[in-house]
Amino acid sequence: MExxxxxxxxxxxxxxxxxxxxGALDRTAPLTLVRGDGADAMxxxxxxxxxxxxxxxxxxxxxGRVHRTNARDRRASGARDAxxxxxxxxxxxxxxxxxLLVGARSVLAPEGSLVLHTDPRAGHYLRVxxxxxxxxxxxxxEIVWRYRRWPAKTRNFQRLHDLLLxxxxxxxxxxRFHQRHxxxxxxxxxxxxxxxxxxxxADGRRARSSTTEEPSPGAPLGDVWEISIIAPSGRERTxxxxxxxxxxxxxxxxxxxxxxxxxxxATMGSGTTLLAAWRLGRRAxxxxxxxxxxELAARRLAGAxxxxxxxxxxx
Ligand SMILES: C[S@@+](CC[C@H](N)C(=O)[O-])C[C@H]1O[C@@H](n2cnc3c(N)ncnc32)[C@H](O)[C@@H]1O
Numbered sequence: 101m102e103x104x105x106x107x108x109x110x111x112x113x114x115x116x117x118x119x120x121x122x123g124a125l126d127r128t129a130p131l132t133l134v135r136g137d138g139a140d141a142m143x144x145x146x147x148x149x150x151x152x153x154x155x156x157x158x159x160x161x162x163x164g165r166v167h168r169t170n171a172r173d174r175r176a177s178g179a180r181d182a183x184x185x186x187x188x189x190x191x192x193x194x195x196x197x198x199x200l201l202v203g204a205r206s207v208l209a210p211e212g213s214l215v216l217h218t219d220p221r222a223g224h225y226l227r228v229x230x231x232x233x234x235x236x237x238x239x240x241x242e243i244v245w246r247y248r249r250w251p252a253k254t255r256n257f258q259r260l261h262d263l264l265l266x267x268x269x270x271x272x273x274x275x276r277f278h279q280r281h282x283x284x285x286x287x288x289x290x291x292x293x294x295x296x297x298x299x300x301x302a303d304g305r306r307a308r309s310s311t312t313e314e315p316s317p318g319a320p321l322g323d324v325w326e327i328s329i330i331a332p333s334g335r336e337r338t339x340x341x342x343x344x345x346x347x348x349x350x351x352x353x354x355x356x357x358x359x360x361x362x363x364x365x366a367t368m369g370s371g372t373t374l375l376a377a378w379r380l381g382r383r384a385x386x387x388x389x390x391x392x393x394x395e396l397a398a399r400r401l402a403g404a405x406x407x408x409x410x411x412x413x414x415x
Pocket of ligand 1: 136137138139158159160182183184340341342343344345366367368369370371372373387388389390393
């Protein structure tokens, strides 16, 4: 069965970029902040033989706006342009994301995963781009991050989720994956109690379930995650626009990597992924083009007591 489809638009050129290099890089540093383009940085890291267990990308979402730090936020030193999400057209945006995907694939270890954070504005295009770049069989999961927030004025359903698309680097390799559990549903607890369930078979056919004495660890973690957004007055808020919750990144790092593994975030913003990696005993490299992102991420990580090395993408 033919499964390969691709996106096309007038003038589409496949992502090829002149190779770039990185200046001095301490490969033993727990955390490294790299100034420059994420696609260039990942290509340069790959060329040096660096391999990551997880690449997380949270690029601009095609909102058509410049994202600014909050004017009243002391932590961000007032209102400043943090990064632009303005594009000539959708093809220009998709070409940028394709470059990031190509870079991510190059730096991943065979057992590694890419997680691409997006939302329903462009997520459907990015899923197809991911299929193209990572190839047949590489798509692993679409995680729906469901959150609650102040209702928007709209004659539409409230938009209350983002998408996290996960692709594995090599579908023939056993992926890094740690099974985690979530609490049992109230109806399960009512009906079956908190014991581990056991499937019973009669004449080789599934008959019914029974509850054992052994306590259940919960239900294996599904692909709809309820995690709160950061409250406007939340302690973890840095003032960086579009900052993601630490709990979300900790769950990704915890489930998809081992202690000591390398995590790369090539659009790091305020450094949430690096902080999650540091707290969980992983190494991490964060890349961003924005000076504001570097300033806030460096301050945040230093505040957590993390030693930080720096590097720069060079022409
Ligand atoms: C949605 S924000 C990331 C927020 C981040 N996850 C956090 O928790 O703070 C997207 C970031 O991507 C950066 N960015 C956009 N294009 C980039 C590129 N080509 N290379 C590196 N960074 C890029 C922007 O400067 C911005 O900081």
